[in-house]
Amino acid sequence: MGAKIKVVERKGKTFFEQLYLIEIFKGMAVTVGHFFRNLRDNSNLYVRHYPEVKPEITPRWRGRHRLTLHEDGSIKCVACFMCQTNCPSECIMIEAGEREDGVSEKMPVKFEIDLLECIYCGYCVEACPMDAIRMDSGVFSVTSSNRENMMIGIAELIEPPGAFNEDEYQKGVG
Amino acid sequence: MTETLLFYGFGLLSILGALGLILFKHPMNGAMSFVITLISLACLYALLSAKLIFAIQLIVYAGAIMSLILFIIMFLNIGESDLPEERGRWFYLAGGIVAIGPIAILMQRAFKTLPPGETAIVGDGFGGVQEVGMVLFTDWLLPFEIVSILLLVALVGAVVLAGKREVSE
Amino acid sequence: MSLLDILLILLRIAFGAFVPLSFVAVLVWMERRGAGFFQDRAGPNRCHVMGFRAGGLIQNLADGVKLIFKEDVVPAHITHKFYFILAPMLVFVTALLCFAVIPFADVLVIGSKEYIMQAVPLDIGILWFLAIVGFGVYGIILAGWSSHNKYGVLGGLRAASQVISYEIPMGLALVSLLVVYGTVNMTEIAQYQGQLLFGFIPMWGVVVQPLGVIIFIIAAFAETNRTPFDLAEGESEIVAGFHVEYSSMKFALFFLGEYVAMFVSSALIVTLYFGSFQIPWFATETLLFYATEVAVAIMVGLPIGAYFFAGWIRKNNKSHYDRPNDPRRREATVYIGLLWLMVMLVEVVLLGYLVFAQNGIADRLLVMILQTGTFLIKTTMMCFVYVWVRWTLPRFRYDQLQKIGWEKLMPLALLNIFITSAVIVSFG
Numbered sequence: 001m002g003a004k005i006k007v008v009e010r011k012g013k014t015f016f017e018q019l020y021l022i023e024i025f026k027g028m029a030v031t032v033g034h035f036f037r038n039l040r041d042n043s044n045l046y047v048r049h050y051p052e053v054k055p056e057i058t059p060r061w062r063g064r065h066r067l068t069l070h071e072d073g074s075i076k077c078v079a080c081f082m083c084q085t086n087c088p089s090e091c092i093m094i095e096a097g098e099r100e101d102g103v104s105e106k107m108p109v110k111f112e113i114d115l116l117e118c119i120y121c122g123y124c125v126e127a128c129p130m131d132a133i134r135m136d137s138g139v140f141s142v143t144s145s146n147r148e149n150m151m152i153g154i155a156e157l158i159e160p161p162g163a164f165n166e167d168e169y170q171k172g173v174g
Numbered sequence: 175m176t177e178t179l180l181f182y183g184f185g186l187l188s189i190l191g192a193l194g195l196i197l198f199k200h201p202m203n204g205a206m207s208f209v210i211t212l213i214s215l216a217c218l219y220a221l222l223s224a225k226l227i228f229a230i231q232l233i234v235y236a237g238a239i240m241s242l243i244l245f246i247i248m249f250l251n252i253g254e255s256d257l258p259e260e261r262g263r264w265f266y267l268a269g270g271i272v273a274i275g276p277i278a279i280l281m282q283r284a285f286k287t288l289p290p291g292e293t294a295i296v297g298d299g300f301g302g303v304q305e306v307g308m309v310l311f312t313d314w315l316l317p318f319e320i321v322s323i324l325l326l327v328a329l330v331g332a333v334v335l336a337g338k339r340e341v342s343e
Numbered sequence: 344m345s346l347l348d349i350l351l352i353l354l355r356i357a358f359g360a361f362v363p364l365s366f367v368a369v370l371v372w373m374e375r376r377g378a379g380f381f382q383d384r385a386g387p388n389r390c391h392v393m394g395f396r397a398g399g400l401i402q403n404l405a406d407g408v409k410l411i412f413k414e415d416v417v418p419a420h421i422t423h424k425f426y427f428i429l430a431p432m433l434v435f436v437t438a439l440l441c442f443a444v445i446p447f448a449d450v451l452v453i454g455s456k457e458y459i460m461q462a463v464p465l466d467i468g469i470l471w472f473l474a475i476v477g478f479g480v481y482g483i484i485l486a487g488w489s490s491h492n493k494y495g496v497l498g499g500l501r502a503a504s505q506v507i508s509y510e511i512p513m514g515l516a517l518v519s520l521l522v523v524y525g526t527v528n529m530t531e532i533a534q535y536q537g538q539l540l541f542g543f544i545p546m547w548g549v550v551v552q553p554l555g556v557i558i559f560i561i562a563a564f565a566e567t568n569r570t571p572f573d574l575a576e577g578e579s580e581i582v583a584g585f586h587v588e589y590s591s592m593k594f595a596l597f598f599l600g601e602y603v604a605m606f607v608s609s610a611l612i613v614t615l616y617f618g619s620f621q622i623p624w625f626a627t628e629t630l631l632f633y634a635t636e637v638a639v640a641i642m643v644g645l646p647i648g649a650y651f652f653a654g655w656i657r658k659n660n661k662s663h664y665d666r667p668n669d670p671r672r673r674e675a676t677v678y679i680g681l682l683w684l685m686v687m688l689v690e691v692v693l694l695g696y697l698v699f700a701q702n703g704i705a706d707r708l709l710v711m712i713l714q715t716g717t718f719l720i721k722t723t724m725m726c727f728v729y730v731w732v733r734w735t736l737p738r739f740r741y742d743q744l745q746k747i748g749w750e751k752l753m754p755l756a757l758l759n760i761f762i763t764s765a766v767i768v769s770f771g
Contacts, residue, residue, distance in 0.1 A: 034382070
C-alpha cells in the first residue's frame, strides 16, 4: 500500500506551551471572537430555523417509504416478499392475495411497515424487482404520539407522491 | 437571655453528638454526629467572643479533618456486613461509665471553683484575628514555634510512612 | 433599634439571599445562550409567554416548572435516606451562606451611624468563606456515598478529593493577599482597593498580586467543579457523577447550588482581586464630592447607551425567515418601549435628586446604588469568564488535575507568599 504518511510535529514541548495559560488565552480569544460576532448580529449564526425553514433534501435521501402505482392506478407490488426477506430489522409484514386485474398473479392484501422498527437502510428498495417500493416520499420527520400510528398500511403507503421527478430520482439511484 | 439559651442549646447538641459518635453502629452516622459536636463547639466559641477560634474550629476540624474522615469512609465503602459484631457492647458501656464516674466528679468540683462567667459579647476586638495574632507572636512565640516543629516532624513522618513501598516476594 | 436600622438589616439580608438566587436564572440563561453563541448556534430561544421570549429567559421558567412537577424518586436501594435528602440541601445552603460576608457597597453613613453593607456584618470575612466552603464538600461526599451507586461514589470521590486538594493553593494564595491587605475584613479589603498605586493605577488585588490572582482563579474554578475541572460529572465516563441518582427538585438543588457557587466565587474573586464595589479612580469620598456631576453624567450617558441598545434589539430581534407580519418585530417594539420607559424613570428620579435632595443622605444613597451596580456588573463579567472558559477548554484528565494542584499551584503559591512577604517587609 502506498499510503502517504505525514509526520506531524508534536506540539506542547516548548516552554510557552508548557505554561498552558498562554495557549488557553489564545483559545479563549478564538471563542470570544465567535461569541461577539454572533452577539453583534445574530443572522451570522450557522443554524437553520428548523420547523419554519425546512432542510433541502437530495433525491438520494431515504425518507418514509411509499408504494408506487402503475399508470392506471393499480399497485405495482406483486407480493414477492423480496423486501420482507431482505429487511434486516424485520419491519415489513406482507400478506399476499389473488390478483384479479390481470396485471400479475399476486398482489399484497396487507402491506404493513412498522416505522418504529425500520432503520431506513433502503435494502427493501434495492431488493424490489418491480420498483414498487421507494423511499423518495420526502418525508423525513416521522413522528407520532402513540405506537399504533407508527404502523402504516397500504393506504398510507400509496398516499404520498414522489418528492422528485423521475429523471432526478433515476440519477440518484444510478 | 438569648445568649444563655443558645449556650445551653449548643452545649446539649455537642453532648448529643458525642453520644451519637459512641452509640451509632454505622461509621457514617458516627462521623456525622461528631460533625454536629464540632459545629456546636464552634458555636460555643462564637458565643464566648472567640471569633478566630470559631473560624479555625470550622475550617480545620469541621471543614478539613472531618471531611477527610468522611472521604475515607466513602472510599472504603463499608456495608452492613463489614461491620464488626459488637458483643457485650452494653457491658463495655457500663464499665466505661463506672470508670469515668470519679473523673466526672473531679471535673464538677473543679468547675465549681471557677468564677461565674457571662456569655455576652465582649467588645474591644477580643478574640479577633489581630489580637490573637499579637498574643501568639509575642508572649507565646516559643511554644508556637515548638508546636510548628512538632507538626513538621509529624508531616515528615507521614511522608516517610506513606512513601515506603516494600516489594513482597 | 430605630425603624431605619431594621429596614437596612432587612435590605442587607434580602440582598444576600435573593441576589444569588435571582442570578441563578441569569447565569443559566447566560450559560445556554452563551454556549450557543460560542458555538455559532442560537441556544434556547423558543419558549415564550404570550409571544414574549425575553431573549430566551422564559426557558428558565419552563425548566423550573418541569423540575418542580417531575416525580421525586428515592431509589429503593438507598439505605441512608436521611443523608440522601440532606446532601443537596447542604450543597445549596453552603453555597448561599458564603455570599453573606461579601460587601456590595461601601459603609453607609447615615447621621452618626455606620451601616456595613454585608448580609452578615462579620469582621472575620474571608475566614467565614473558607469555613463554609469546607462544608460544601460534605454535601458532595454524602450525595456520592448515599447514592450507593458506583458512578455516584466515583463522582463523589473525585469531587471531594478535588475540592480538598484545591483548598490548599486557594488558602495559600489568600495568605499572600492578606499579607498585602493586612486585614481579613472584607469591607476593609474593598476599601483598601480604592487607593491608587503611584497615584494613577487603581490598587486592585490583580495589580498587587498578579501571580496570586491566577492561582486563586484556577483554584476557584476547581472548587466550584466547573470546566475544565468538572471531572466529578464527566458524562463520558461516570454518567453524571454524584447526582446520578437524583431527580426533580433534589437535582434542581444541586443545579442551583452549582450556579450559586459560581456566582459567589465570582463575587469573591471580584471582591478580593478586582476592586470589589470600587469604580476605578472614583473612591467613595471622590464620588460623594462629585455626586452632582456624576448624576448629570449618568443623565446624559444613559439615553445614549439606551439608544444603541435599542438599535441592537431592533437589529437582532427579528425572524430570520419570511414571516408575514413578523411577531418578533412587534416584540422588539415592546422591549424598546420598556427600555425607554425605564430610562425615563431613572432620569426622573435623578432629576428629582438634583432639584430637591442634594447634599445629604441622598448623596450617600446614590453612591451606594452606584457601587452596588458596579459590584454586580463586575460579578456578572466574572461569571461570563466562567461560561467563556467552560465553552473553550476541554476537561482535564484526573491525574493532570491533581498534578497541577499539588506540583504546580502549591509551590507557586508558596513562592508567592515568600516574594510578597519579602517585598512587604523591605518596602512596607
